[in-house]
Amino acid sequence: MSLDAHVVVRRADFVLDLALAVEPGETVALVGSNGAGKTTFLHAVAGLVRLDDGHVRLGGRVLSDVRAGTHVPPERRRCGLVFQQHLVFPHLSALENVAFGLRAAGVRRREARRRAAGWLDRLGVADCGRRCGAQLSGGQAQRVALARSLACAPDVVLLDEPFAALDLASRPAVRDLLRSEVLDGTRPTVLVTHDPQDARELADRVVSLSFGSPCRGTSAAGADAAP
Amino acid sequence: MSMVETGVARSPGPRPVGTARRPRERTSVGLALLAGTGLVFVVAPFVALLLGAPWGRLLGLAVSGPALEALWLSLRTATAATALCLVLGVPLAWALARTTLPCRGVVRSVVTVPMVLPPVVGGVALLALLGRRGLVGRHLDAWLGVSIPFTTGAVVIAEAFVAMPFLVLSVDGALRSADVSLERAAATLGASRWYVFRRVTLPLVGPGVVAGAVLCFARAMGEFGATVTFAGSLPGVTRTMPLAIYLAMESDPELAVALSLVLIVTSVAVLVALRSRWLRPSGGPS
Amino acid sequence: MAVGVALGALVLGITACSGPDGHERSEDGGELTVLAAASLTDVFAEIGDAFEAANPGVTVSFSFAGSAVLAQQVIAGAPADVLATASTATMDTAAAMTGPPEVFTTNTLEIAVPAGNPGGVTGLADLADPGLTVALCAEEVPCGAAAAAVLAGAGVTAAPDTYEQDVRAVLTKVILGEVDAGLVYRTDVASAGDDVEGIDVAGADVVRNDYWISVVTGTDEPDLARAFVEYVLAEPGQAVLAAAGFGSPESAGVDG
Incomplete structure (x- = not known):
């Protein structure tokens, strides 16, 4: 399953126009300064932002196609978006947070909790399971948010600055986690970061975005041309 | 309103950094005086009522059959009206706060009309719609043989009509100040709009909903004008406490005072119970 | 008004x-x-x-x-x-x-019915008909006390659907057609004009x-x-x- 996106979003002050193709198992890092349109791109792929032009295809499915008037709502896209502010539900326990997507998909409570506990364990936060979302530390919340997205078995993983909310000490651990649990070679991954080192270490390819357009010299164009 | 703010404070996400707390102002004597006067303004009439109460006969009057009958009817109808407002008003508030409904501003104003309308006019309006010769009521009467006025159901409808704006405004405000991004996050996890509403939106604005329900219930308990106009006044069927109190004024003012005290005590007890049950600071319903 | x-x-x-x-x-x-x-x-x-x-x-x-x-x-x-x-x-x-x-x-009481008398009311006895919608004044107010006396005098046990707060409220419900009959003062029937018809009550003069x-x-x-x-x-x-x-x-x- 591969991601093929050409996202055009027009705003009053800038235009995002980025074409990106990501192969199964491939990780593309999207780098660039604040306001370059990185987050907008992820949200457009996830269906939270409507395209003004272009398309988003995931495997055989058309998620967005402006010409054809297609816009699949976010809840039916199977895009695992991990937000920069992690957005863990403050009123639910860590376990219920991770079980949320499974429950929404109709998985029975007991089974959903069992699977959620497994994900918390894999991400090293099993001991936080009963704690309320609002009581988690930044690092814990980030892992719970990752587990929550991965538990839904998404077709694409979209990571928005996964290290931004973390203190320096916990970054290496989360980076290792990402490598072992997220970038597992089965699906396309887009990683937004403003840290070139993160990009180099985790990504197969780096695309640099500036004022809504890919910079010359990055490999975005090449990837676009790939089959 | 403070309850709504609690809900906001509990939601995560970026807090505005620029709006740091202003240096605490020195207590203003003038402000304190006005605040004290405000408190006296609200409390003094009740104190006067208490002082003038027929304490000797109070218990006998308060627990008399007709008084209990009216109180029980009031509690039942106000609860039913609050439930009706919750079922219809929360989705309406959601539509106002979360969708791009055309002319939302107009709809929002229209929803508040029962608040500014004299309740008697509200009762007349309900008769015009649901009365035996009303727009809809005449068909109900002709086709189904159903007549709404002068029934307990009519009391519930009248109370809900008058109390609905309190719930809608409260929930609308809570929704508009709540963090939308949590709902968006829920959507990316595959949750339908209804599921998001149930599991994320409602719990987050829970305090706002409870605040609205409390206002709604209090307004329904005190409803008089619309009820007497639309539902009439028959003991045990439509004569709620406020109607019984007003009628008692005609014949036995001491009884009216006693009934008023019973109504006040009951309403306050219910509201306090609601607050302590649903608005505990830590840990919401899971 | x-x-x-x-x-x-x-x-x-x-x-x-x-x-x-x-x-x-x-x-x-x-x-x-x-x-x-x-x-x-x-x-x-x-x-x-x-x-x-x-x-x-x-x-x-x-x-x-x-x-x-x-x-x-x-x-x-x-x-x-x-x-x-x-x-x-x-x-x-x-x-x-x-x-x-x-x-x-x-002043004396009279039965007021909406124009056209949809309930077919003819006298006090009809006020006991549970099939008709009837409004009386509450006994706590003068018109209600008078109504109770008139009904008692005639040996009728009325089956009202509402006891209104005052005579004008009874009259309003008759004018609106929400009730089939109400007991009001003769003067109220006169003041309501064509919207209301009055039906004389036998023995009303006794309770004045x-x-x-x-x-x-x-x-x-x-x-x-x-x-x-x-x-x-x-x-x-x-x-x-x-x-x-x-x-x-x-x-x-x-x-x-």
């Missing part, structure tokens, strides 16, 4: 202000506040108008409400000069604060409502207040009352 009264009061106020300086009883005019039963709304407005015309410079303002409420207001020291109630009991309530009261008119009027103790205008009471008792006032369907005080009940 309320708007009409308010407008009427406004017009009265204006004519009084623009009138020439008074003579006769009140050299320098004067202001009179009359508390009167709700059923007197139309007639007293008219009588007040005539009284002002007869006494240039004098302003009469009215406060119409249920008799019991008015009696309570007088006891509580409301700044009133004249009290007119629709029952003996309510005038008794205010006795401590009034001079000796006099009966100035009477006496209307009492009295000067309020401690009034600032005792002479003017006395003049108004006499005006109501005399020919001009009685003519207005009779035209509206009220009975003459001579027919007042033995025990009031």
Whole structure:
């Protein structure tokens, strides 16, 4: 399953126009300064932002196609978006947070909790399971948010600055986690970061975005041309 | 309103950094005086009522059959009206706060009309719609043989009509100040709009909903004008406490005072119970 | 109705202000506040108008409400000069604060039905029909006490769907067609015009409502207040009352 996106979003002050193709198992890092349109791109792929032009295809499915008037709502896209502010539900326990997507998909409570506990364990936060979302530390919340997205078995993983909310000490651990649990070679991954080192270490390819357009010299164009 | 703010404070996400707390102002004597006067303004009439109460006969009057009958009817109808407002008003508030409904501003104003309308006019309006010769009521009467006025159901409808704006405004405000991004996050996890509403939106604005329900219930308990106009006044069927109190004024003012005290005590007890049950600071319903 | 009264009061106020300086009883005019039963709304407005015309410079303002409420207001020291109630009991309530009261008119009950009489009501016995929607005054208010007496006299156990707060509320529900029948005063049926039909009640004369009027103790205008009471008792006032369907005080009940 591969991601093929050409996202055009027009705003009053800038235009995002980025074409990106990501192969199964491939990780593309999207780098660039604040306001370059990185987050907008992820949200457009996830269906939270409507395209003004272009398309988003995931495997055989058309998620967005402006010409054809297609816009699949976010809840039916199977895009695992991990937000920069992690957005863990403050009123639910860590376990219920991770079980949320499974429950929404109709998985029975007991089974959903069992699977959620497994994900918390894999991400090293099993001991936080009963704690309320609002009581988690930044690092814990980030892992719970990752587990929550991965538990839904998404077709694409979209990571928005996964290290931004973390203190320096916990970054290496989360980076290792990402490598072992997220970038597992089965699906396309887009990683937004403003840290070139993160990009180099985790990504197969780096695309640099500036004022809504890919910079010359990055490999975005090449990837676009790939089959 | 403070309850709504609690809900906001509990939601995560970026807090505005620029709006740091202003240096605490020195207590203003003038402000304190006005605040004290405000408190006296609200409390003094009740104190006067208490002082003038027929304490000797109070218990006998308060627990008399007709008084209990009216109180029980009031509690039942106000609860039913609050439930009706919750079922219809929360989705309406959601539509106002979360969708791009055309002319939302107009709809929002229209929803508040029962608040500014004299309740008697509200009762007349309900008769015009649901009365035996009303727009809809005449068909109900002709086709189904159903007549709404002068029934307990009519009391519930009248109370809900008058109390609905309190719930809608409260929930609308809570929704508009709540963090939308949590709902968006829920959507990316595959949750339908209804599921998001149930599991994320409602719990987050829970305090706002409870605040609205409390206002709604209090307004329904005190409803008089619309009820007497639309539902009439028959003991045990439509004569709620406020109607019984007003009628008692005609014949036995001491009884009216006693009934008023019973109504006040009951309403306050219910509201306090609601607050302590649903608005505990830590840990919401899971 | 309320708007009409308010407008009427406004017009009265204006004519009084623009009138020439008074003579006769009140050299320098004067202001009179009359508390009167709700059923007197139309007639007293008219009588007040005539009284002002007869006494240039004098302003009469009215406060119409249920008799019991008015009696309570007088006891509580409301700044009133004249009290007119629709029952003996309510005038008794205010006795401590009034001079000796006099009966100035009477009223009897009648069945009011919406135009066309959709319920097919013919007499008191129909008020016991559970299939009909019936409104009565609550027994706590004068019209309700009278209705209970009339029904008891006729041996009818009514099955009302509502006991209204005052006679006007019963009349309104009849006008709106929400009830098939209501027991109201003869004068109410007359005032409602074509919207309402009246059906005579056999034996209604036995239970007669006496209307009492009295000067309020401690009034600032005792002479003017006395003049108004006499005006109501005399020919001009009685003519207005009779035209509206009220009975003459001579027919007042033995025990009031």
